[in-house]
Amino acid sequence: MAARRRIEWTRRAERDLERIYDFVLDLWTKREADRLLDLVQDFEVFVARWPNGFKRSQRNKHHRLGLVHRNTTAVYRVYRDRIVIIALFDNRSDAKR
Numbered sequence: 001m002a003a004r005r006r007i008e009w010t011r012r013a014e015r016d017l018e019r020i021y022d023f024v025l026d027l028w029t030k031r032e033a034d035r036l037l038d039l040v041q042d043f044e045v046f047v048a049r050w051p052n053g054f055k056r057s058q059r060n061k062h063h064r065l066g067l068v069h070r071n072t073t074a075v076y077r078v079y080r081d082r083i084v085i086i087a088l089f090d091n092r093s094d095a096k097r
Helices: 011-027 030-049
Strands: 006-009 063-069 070-076 080-088
Touching: 006 011, 006 030, 011 030, 011 080, 030 063, 030 070, 030 080
Parallel strands: 006 080
Antiparallel strands: 063 070, 070 080
């Protein structure tokens, strides 16, 4: 079995996570917002083990779209030695995109 790839985050993805966390915190409780962080960690473990486990983006063949939660999608790219999380979208708050 191939070695697991390390996970890297772009600055944009970090800002996106902070924005989504704040969005959840405004609408629900800290417990729910912290649950989002748990789901992100679970997502990282999954893509490190199965990097091609999610579908390719129709906009960019090098990007994949991974479901963190039914309301949150991650855009990531797989490299030989790492996975870069490019962006996160809250499917509810980003409906216009």
